[in-house]
Amino acid sequence: MKITFLAPIFIACFVLISGCKQSTPSSATEHENKPAAPKNIVLVIGDGTGINQISALEFYKEGPIYYDDFPVVGLSKVSSTSLVTDSAAAGTAMACGQKTYNKAIGVDVNGQALPSITEYMAQKGGANGIISTSSITHATPACFFAHHDDRNDHEIIAGFLPQAPINFFAGPGMKYFNQRTDQVNLMPIFSQNNFEIDSILRPHPEAEKVGYLLAPEDMPKMSEGRGPFLQEAADLAIKHLTKNDRGFFMMLEASQVDWGGHDNDFPYMLSELIDLDDTLGFLLNFARRDQNTLIVVTGDHATGGFSLSADDDSYDKINPTFSSTRHNADWIPVFAYGPGAEQFGGVYENTAIFYKIKSLLDL
Numbered sequence: 001m002k003i004t005f006l007a008p009i010f011i012a013c014f015v016l017i018s019g020c021k022q023s024t025p026s027s028a029t030e031h032e033n034k035p036a037a038p039k040n041i042v043l044v045i046g047d048g049t050g051i052n053q054i055s056a057l058e059f060y061k062e063g064p065i066y067y068d069d070f071p072v073v074g075l076s077k078v079s080s081t082s083l084v085t086d087s088a089a090a091g092t093a094m095a096c097g098q099k100t101y102n103k104a105i106g107v108d109v110n111g112q113a114l115p116s117i118t119e120y121m122a123q124k125g126g127a128n129g130i131i132s133t134s135s136i137t138h139a140t141p142a143c144f145f146a147h148h149d150d151r152n153d154h155e156i157i158a159g160f161l162p163q164a165p166i167n168f169f170a171g172p173g174m175k176y177f178n179q180r181t182d183q184v185n186l187m188p189i190f191s192q193n194n195f196e197i198d199s200i201l202r203p204h205p206e207a208e209k210v211g212y213l214l215a216p217e218d219m220p221k222m223s224e225g226r227g228p229f230l231q232e233a234a235d236l237a238i239k240h241l242t243k244n245d246r247g248f249f250m251m252l253e254a255s256q257v258d259w260g261g262h263d264n265d266f267p268y269m270l271s272e273l274i275d276l277d278d279t280l281g282f283l284l285n286f287a288r289r290d291q292n293t294l295i296v297v298t299g300d301h302a303t304g305g306f307s308l309s310a311d312d313d314s315y316d317k318i319n320p321t322f323s324s325t326r327h328n329a330d331w332i333p334v335f336a337y338g339p340g341a342e343q344f345g346g347v348y349e350n351t352a353i354f355y356k357i358k359s360l361l362d363l
């Protein structure tokens, strides 16, 4: 009788002790040997930004090149279940850690939703931010808050955002929220979910969650006067997200490098690259002060078969050359600065970026 009475208590104690043992380091040595881990991670994605695009900064940007300041560089293999990826499959690989088909937004090859890094971060109690110069419903940003089988369904993708675990977002794409073909207005749903939405980039210090929808569809090109939107949005995002003492994850996309590549328009592509590089300068400044933030910079794929070819008559002249209006299959560089940066050296699949971030944030 006595034994049967005590057995459940004994088992409960054992479970408690062994449970504790798993979540705390078993010795001080183990704790000291733990590699550096960041509190915050900023993932910067240059859409359509491969090594040849980045190299163009060396020859065509006046002033400092901030890509030069990253101490760790790796290479990412970006094929989707097709040899050549699109932004949706590449975004899903980085947001959710699985290769999938082109057009997939946060879903696997069977169309099943995959848990994303922002969902894991919210479960831990951390904050999430998303910034892009394409519509916030566009393929790359969408993979960080939505799950849908087709990137082209912007209105369906928009429907995920009010209830997604996102604390800050900034980008264009207003029309998919309040001028929809189905007449549904998502603005009240944002309010119900404690979001303050603004169409001007200005502080909302008291807001629990804040979203900026700054243009009906896309942000203007740099050449059309966009100005330092990415830096200003990153600044507001950091001020908002650092209020959470469990840390933050932010994805910032320079979306339009890709569009310059598709258009085979070198001045367009270059001005977007320069804006991206200047944004890296801003983020590095923050990371240097903060000491607790890892900045990871990569691309989803390169675009346009772009290269820096020598002129026919002179090796002292470069002819920026496009050989395609579509994406490339090239390996894509990954740059890292901050605690945990060394994890990003080497050669790996783009899905590894998800697992590295997840592990470094202890998710």
Ligand SMILES: [Zn+2]
Residues within 6 Å of the ligand: 048, 087, 258, 259, 262, 303, 327
């Ligand atoms: Zn593209």
